[in-house]
Amino acid sequence: MRKKEENLFRRETCGKTEKKRKKFPFNKAFFGGAAGMACCAAALVFAFFFALPKAGFSERKLAGNADYKCIVNLWHVDSFEGGVGSRAEFLLRRAAEFEKTRAGVFVMVTPLTAANAAEKFANGETPDIVSYGYGVEVKNFSPIRTEKKSAYGTLDGEVYAVPWCKGGYVVLSRGELPPDKTLKNAVVSKGPYTQPYAALAESGFVLENAEEYAPLDAYYRFVGGMADILVGTQRDVNRLNAREESAHITPLGGYNDLYQYFSVTAGSSEKKYYAEEFIDYVLSDGVQKKLTALGLFSPYIDLAYDAEGLNVLQREKGAKGISAFLPAAVYREFSENAALAAAGNGDALKKMKNVLV
Numbered sequence: 001m002r003k004k005e006e007n008l009f010r011r012e013t014c015g016k017t018e019k020k021r022k023k024f025p026f027n028k029a030f031f032g033g034a035a036g037m038a039c040c041a042a043a044l045v046f047a048f049f050f051a052l053p054k055a056g057f058s059e060r061k062l063a064g065n066a067d068y069k070c071i072v073n074l075w076h077v078d079s080f081e082g083g084v085g086s087r088a089e090f091l092l093r094r095a096a097e098f099e100k101t102r103a104g105v106f107v108m109v110t111p112l113t114a115a116n117a118a119e120k121f122a123n124g125e126t127p128d129i130v131s132y133g134y135g136v137e138v139k140n141f142s143p144i145r146t147e148k149k150s151a152y153g154t155l156d157g158e159v160y161a162v163p164w165c166k167g168g169y170v171v172l173s174r175g176e177l178p179p180d181k182t183l184k185n186a187v188v189s190k191g192p193y194t195q196p197y198a199a200l201a202e203s204g205f206v207l208e209n210a211e212e213y214a215p216l217d218a219y220y221r222f223v224g225g226m227a228d229i230l231v232g233t234q235r236d237v238n239r240l241n242a243r244e245e246s247a248h249i250t251p252l253g254g255y256n257d258l259y260q261y262f263s264v265t266a267g268s269s270e271k272k273y274y275a276e277e278f279i280d281y282v283l284s285d286g287v288q289k290k291l292t293a294l295g296l297f298s299p300y301i302d303l304a305y306d307a308e309g310l311n312v313l314q315r316e317k318g319a320k321g322i323s324a325f326l327p328a329a330v331y332r333e334f335s336e337n338a339a340l341a342a343a344g345n346g347d348a349l350k351k352m353k354n355v356l357v
Contacts, residue, residue, distance in 0.1 A: 069104035072128045072266070072274050075120075076111050079133025079193040080167060080258050081215050081235035083295020084242070087165070087260060090294055091131060091282070098281050105274050114193070128266035128275045131164070134257060134324075134331065135193035141263040145276045148283050148300060151357050153261060153324045160263060161324040163299045164282050165291050167258035168313045169199035170237060171250040172222060172230040186210040186229035189218035189236065195257050195322075196231045198334070201341035201349055202254035202320055202356070207231075233258060237309045238295040249309045253316035255356070259299070261324050320356040330355065 074095070076088045088111040095107035110127075112120070114135040121139045130138050143158040153161030171177065181204050188196050190212045200207065213221060215232070219239055222230035230236060231252075240247060262279045266272040281287060288298040292305060297314040305311050322334065334355045340348035 067104035069102075070106075070268075070271055070274060072105065072107045072271055072278060074107055074109050074129040074131060074278075075117055075127040076109055076131040077114055077117050077133070077136050078111075079114065079135045079260075080191055081233060082167070083234055083238045085294045087131070087294060087296075090290075094282055094287060095278070098278050101281075102274065102277065105277075107278055126265050126267065128264070128271045129278065130263045130265060131260060132263070133193060133260055134322075134326070137328065138263045138265065138325075140265050140267075142265070142272065144262070144264050144279065146280060146283065150259070150261075150299065150324075152257075152259065152321045153263075155325065161261040162263075162279065162283065163259040163261050164279070165260045165294065165296045166256065166299050167234040167296055168256055168316060169196055169231070169233055169252035169258070170313060171200075171205070171252060172232055172236060172240070172247045173250070174228050175248060177229075177248070177250055181205045182208055183210065183229050183231070184208045185227055186231060187218045187221045187227040188212045189215040189230065189232040191215055194233070195255070195335060195338055196233075196252075197342035198257070198338035198352060199252035199255040200231060201338060201352060203252040204254070205252075205342070206344045207342050234295065234297070234310065234313055237307070237313060241307050241309070246309075249312055251313050251316045253319055255321065256316075256319040257321050259321070259324070260296075263324075322355055323357055326355070 074091065076091055078087060088109060092109045095109055099106055114132075117130070117132070117136050121137070126140055130136070130141075132138065138161075141160050143160060144162055146159055146162055148162050149159050150161070150163050153159055153163065171183070177183070183200075183205055186207060188207070188210050190196055191214070197207075210231075211227075212218075215235065218227075218230060219232065219236050221227050222232075222236075223240075223243070223245060237249065262282070264272055264275045264279070266275045283300065285301055288301050289303060291298050292303050295310070297303060297310075302314060305314070322331075326334070334352060337348040337352040341352050
């Protein structure tokens, strides 16, 4: 696969005309490279205007309150594109709801990048809860008391990571896919910690002369008519919905690693107790139903979406995956084998399957 880093959002000035993107019709209706900088900026704005002021207020005012019990610190890291909203802001709203039912307990949500979290862990800093995906090596986690379980977050029968929302991989196309599952003139949406090639290979597809782009660039090549097929995620389905566009959608139900996990890293028994209470609250059916505000899916219940494309995607069950605690070296090897497997390499496919849970 040839990897391109082309910027599709650059606008020419000085009198030059911007290139128009071609739109194309679809046969069957179902239903932000630059995005990284936007996400970082959004995280900083969120931290300064939402999380940090709230944390400062609690530390100054609440610790002396007669009802005060503790502050539960939660670090949130996005490892994959979501749907239509901020997962960090979603958790902040859930924290506010939770605090109303637990007098004296406060949950502070801090959005971080994977690099920020790694630096903090390396410096000996530890939160009480981490919300994360792949690319984050969590330190000092402990078993979680919860009825919700995931094979990807379980070690020796104990739950150490529990998913609270998820996405899914899809193939979007102008028309029906070929019966032999060989995809030509395709673009692959690839983030630093996503595995679309594993989803393709485990679902029986093979790529021929595909090109890889950052997620938003891949999407715009597809809607611009420069590719017949997009290997993407639920984020692309949400983007099409926002544009009132439609396409054939084929879920890649064989594999999924687009999970947002909780792990508990609290040092005291009191904070661990309330950390688990907050996790249980987020995993409750009432809160899980609110995930429609994010354009994501629940690992536990089906959500009510008007867009049929999202309903088709969330109905996929039983996908294989990888452990939330896969060592970095093994993860890199898995990623390399997945890319080879998606190109039709049988030996690489066998090696890839050996890592699946």
